[in-house]
Amino acid sequence: MTNIERHNYDVVVIGAGGAGLRAAIEARLAGKKTAIISKSLFGKAHTVMAEGGAAAAMGNVNSRDNWMVHFRDTMRGGKFLNNFRMAELHAKEAPDRIWELETYGALFDRTKDGKISQRNFGGHEYPRLAHVGDRTGLELIRTLQQKIVSLQQEDFAATGNYESRIRVFAETTITELFVENDRITGCFGYYRESGEFVLFEAPAVVLATGGIGRSFKVTSNSWEYTGDGHALALRAGAALINMEFVQFHPTGMVWPPSVKGILVTESVRGDGGVLRNSEGKRFMFDYVPDVFRKQYAETEEEADRWYTDPDNNRRPPELLPRDEVARAINAEVKAGRGSPAGGVFLDVSTRMPAEVIIKRLPSMHHQFKELADVDITKQPMEVGPTCHYVMGGVEVDPDTEAAAVSGLFAVGEVSGGMHGSNRLGGNSLSDLLVFGKRAGEYAARYADEAARPVKVSPAAVNAAVETALAPLGRGEGGESPYALQSELQQTMNDLVGIIRRRSELEESLARLADLKERIKKVGVGGGRRYNPGWHLALDLRNMVIVSECTAKAALEREESRGGHTREDFPKMDPSWRRVNLVCSLRGEDVQLERKPLPKMRPELMELFDRAELSKYLTDEELAEFDALAGKAGA
Amino acid sequence: MMGEVRNFRVWRGDADGGQLEDFQVEVNDGEVVLDIIHRLQATQAPDLAVRWNCKAGKCGSCSMEINGKPRLGCMTRMSTFEATETVTVTPLRTFPVIRDLVTDVSFNYQKARELPAFAPPAGVAPGEYRMQQVDVERSQEFRKCIECFLCQNVCHVVRDHEENKKAFSGPRFFIRAAELDMHPLDARTDRKDLAVEEQGIGYCNITKCCTEVCPEHIKITDNAIIPMKERAVDRRYDPIAWLGSKIFHRDQLDRPAGHTTTGVATAERPASSRQPDAGSPSTPAEHAASHQAQGEISMNWHREAPAGQAAPVGSDGRLPVTEFTGQMAGAQSPFGDDVPLPLPVDDINYQHPSRTDEG
Structure with a gap:
């Protein structure tokens, strides 16, 4: 029998991005012995890719901003499908979470009076994003990483051991969660470095594994984004919601081919960048939906005035929510007005002097120069839609982030509900701080109350070992993991991509079913030490099951909303707004259920215009709203 | 394609x-x-x-x-x-x-742990941090670091010298130390001393290899290591301070007199006025201490020794023998012909004991 390293913890956090680190900090501050499982090295998580900033209504730049405006923007961006309570908590708590980072040593860019500077971003009514140049994600991850190191230093001073209360397991992948009597008892995985197995016994597990982007071919996501947490939760008996909503970032690089998918931050547009088609036309003016017509400029002159005088002019349409921009670009390309590489042109070079561009977008400038030999101060960029973020994820309690299985929590991209059908730029960094803290806090509280000791049964461990070793056992005679991955990515990209239709979705499900069978026969050569082929083979079963959820839910939802666009159902349908599609696992198959959305509290409802609500709500709901307003008025 | x-x-x-x-x-x-x-x-x-x-x-x-x-x-x-x-x-x-x-890059994570973290200023609540952009920019340069560890990899001190790894943190952590040293609100005042005592910055001989390989183009040597070393040189390797430490009790001088006063001064100055003070001659208290030390020994060892000069030989390779062919009238000066007389007082090795009362 293989040797298995065993550990006992109060709280195990799977994932070492912003959400995981924030949760771990909170659990450790609550006195719990905490483990952080990092698929990569400590501090390399995908959070570093977030460029724009973290949205928080601090009101440093425009004092009219407050949590209610932020809440409204978030709901509007998510097309009212958000879990209202999560959006509310997020808007209320984000400023505190940002300020807290400064006490950990973060250095945000400043306003003239020395406060944290805030920038404009698509979908946000006021300048709201705390930022550091365009490397805010890096600042965030580094700050949290350094906070954890500082906690370890405190523990070293107290106990002589840096890792006595909080330990990072770097380059470790979790392949199984253990559940006994509907309670979490621990998890199991392997060290990449040695290929040795490791078992954690713990009453509370926080999933913070990020998204599913690796299932798509053109994606900004790294190899880690294989939907591990989504799949672990499913197999543990929890449910996923909103999986049909996948955000395609409108502006990923489309040239050169090898860096296809790398994102060009939206702040390029916030700072004055404009989108043009191959005819040189600034085409976004043709794509302003009725819902937004009031807030967006109708002429180039007005749009240009907005950058210097936002109070008296309406915003340029380049700052529409990102799904609108993605759809517009897609339409232009399909109409034959795209760039040579199949995107459109994003231009800052003719809009600002070179020094200003370098100052405002330093890493963008650097990235394009290094990767593509393109000087963005001299020529336009070629950009197009790219898979970026999944709104769907584990269904959790909004206040505690607890999933349906006792002891399981989910936070960050792997959790669902907060962003509804579409996430606003900048809301993910604040999301992971706000709910990371809450998940850590409630996981710690749960660990206090949970029965001890927790034990994982030997049979369950043996089964996990067998599953993990199977691809190596089949050796090179099995299906190639690289070929399977590439087929899966192609399928998702072509058939479950930015624009969807019934026939394609049905075909995708057939192909996924076939892939699922073949993935059972995946085989790899080589040994257990740092063998990427083996790692991919184990990730594949997660990727395929999560892809199935996305495809099934996308087929079921017969409307277009946010990150889900059906060519055969191009309109938003108010009756669909009241429905969440919930995925769970029965045996090996994904089951889909419809569940009603929680009903927004009246005082939150009243934050909106009736005219605006009428675009989202059913007549029945509107009548209720009117009755309410009437009562308030009387 | x-x-x-x-x-x-x-x-x-x-x-x-x-x-x-x-x-x-x-x-x-x-x-x-x-x-x-x-x-x-x-x-x-x-x-x-x-x-x-x-x-x-x-x-x-x-x-x-x-x-x-x-x-x-x-x-x-x-x-x-x-x-x-x-x-x-x-x-x-x-x-x-x-x-x-x-x-196996765990060396770097170990060194990260040994460097004391950001020390939040006492009595400043979250949300009340005020800093000017110009003051945070110096530290922000170092926070661009993506921890690729190329600078650690290329550094001669450890590249082929496993034995140095114990005492040497490497460029990545010198910029981290510099970042905290230059952070407008970091409450610790001993970052430079730690760089010497704990991180081994003295091993660095400024070959700038780290700066060359940095993919973020951080000016590691010029903007971090040299400023951190300058203060270190001032305090640690100043022969006066060294002599002083022989004369006074070690613990009186080892932590320089400026130690506590610097803390107070920082607290009194608003963050925005904090100047890039690396390498400047530090606090008045330290000046006084060094004057006192000079008085005790009557010698200014700190004076820069004049460079040697060649004899003014003629085209025939010989010294001129008469004042008609020499550059100046009279015999050659024992101090060197290019030294103006009288000599500036600060340049003289000898200090008269009575001058110690001044200042």
Whole structure:
């Protein structure tokens, strides 16, 4: 029998991005012995890719901003499908979470009076994003990483051991969660470095594994984004919601081919960048939906005035929510007005002097120069839609982030509900701080109350070992993991991509079913030490099951909303707004259920215009709203 | 965009040893070295180990040595090589190999732990931090660091000297120390001393290799190491201070007199007025202490010794023997002919004991 390293913890956090680190900090501050499982090295998580900033209504730049405006923007961006309570908590708590980072040593860019500077971003009514140049994600991850190191230093001073209360397991992948009597008892995985197995016994597990982007071919996501947490939760008996909503970032690089998918931050547009088609036309003016017509400029002159005088002019349409921009670009390309590489042109070079561009977008400038030999101060960029973020994820309690299985929590991209059908730029960094803290806090509280000791049964461990070793056992005679991955990515990209239709979705499900069978026969050569082929083979079963959820839910939802666009159902349908599609696992198959959305509290409802609500709500709901307003008025 | 076949050599092996293996692999327009490594994985060597994440030069995972130069695989364009050139890819040399291109970089995480974290200012609540952009910019430069550890890998002090690793933190952590030292609100005042005592910054001989390889173009040597060293030189290697420490009790001087006063001064100054003071002659209290020390010994060892000068020989290689052919009238000066007399007082080694009352 293989040797298995065993550990006992109060709280195990799977994932070492912003959400995981924030949760771990909170659990450790609550006195719990905490483990952080990092698929990569400590501090390399995908959070570093977030460029724009973290949205928080601090009101440093425009004092009219407050949590209610932020809440409204978030709901509007998510097309009212958000879990209202999560959006509310997020808007209320984000400023505190940002300020807290400064006490950990973060250095945000400043306003003239020395406060944290805030920038404009698509979908946000006021300048709201705390930022550091365009490397805010890096600042965030580094700050949290350094906070954890500082906690370890405190523990070293107290106990002589840096890792006595909080330990990072770097380059470790979790392949199984253990559940006994509907309670979490621990998890199991392997060290990449040695290929040795490791078992954690713990009453509370926080999933913070990020998204599913690796299932798509053109994606900004790294190899880690294989939907591990989504799949672990499913197999543990929890449910996923909103999986049909996948955000395609409108502006990923489309040239050169090898860096296809790398994102060009939206702040390029916030700072004055404009989108043009191959005819040189600034085409976004043709794509302003009725819902937004009031807030967006109708002429180039007005749009240009907005950058210097936002109070008296309406915003340029380049700052529409990102799904609108993605759809517009897609339409232009399909109409034959795209760039040579199949995107459109994003231009800052003719809009600002070179020094200003370098100052405002330093890493963008650097990235394009290094990767593509393109000087963005001299020529336009070629950009197009790219898979970026999944709104769907584990269904959790909004206040505690607890999933349906006792002891399981989910936070960050792997959790669902907060962003509804579409996430606003900048809301993910604040999301992971706000709910990371809450998940850590409630996981710690749960660990206090949970029965001890927790034990994982030997049979369950043996089964996990067998599953993990199977691809190596089949050796090179099995299906190639690289070929399977590439087929899966192609399928998702072509058939479950930015624009969807019934026939394609049905075909995708057939192909996924076939892939699922073949993935059972995946085989790899080589040994257990740092063998990427083996790692991919184990990730594949997660990727395929999560892809199935996305495809099934996308087929079921017969409307277009946010990150889900059906060519055969191009309109938003108010009756669909009241429905969440919930995925769970029965045996090996994904089951889909419809569940009603929680009903927004009246005082939150009243934050909106009736005219605006009428675009989202059913007549029945509107009548209720009117009755309410009437009562308030009387 | 048709691909062409290029020659690649990749180091394969583990802690027990290994060798370079040759590959013929397709390369397309616009690709980078990491793309080629991935193609090798997908087509010829499925278990070829390599670290990578973002593929955009932002996470610092894919550090490797390409034709002997430490680089990020994702930021090295294939177009920078000749079509006929063999591209050789090896793991970072300074760290122990795990497998193939993956090395054990835990050294860096250990050093990170040994450096005291940001110390929040007492009595400033979250949300009340006020700093000026110009003051945070110096530290922000260092916070651009993506922890690729190329600077650590290239640093001569540890690259071929395993024995130095214990006492030396390396450039990555000198910029971290500098970042905290220059942080407008960090409450610790001993960052420079720690750099010397705990991090071994004295080992650095400023060859700037770290600056050259930094993919973020952080001016590691000029903006971090030299300012951190300057203060260190001032305090640690100043012969006066050294002599003083022989005369006074060690603990009176070892932590310089400015230690406590600096803390007070920082607290009184608003953050925005904090000047880049690295290397400047520190606080008045220290001045007084050094004057006192000078008085005790009557010698200004701190004076810069004049450079030697050649004798003013004529075209025939001989000293002029008469004042008619010499450069000046009269005999040559024993101080050197280019020294104006009387000499500036500060330049004289000897100090009259009575002058110690001044100031």
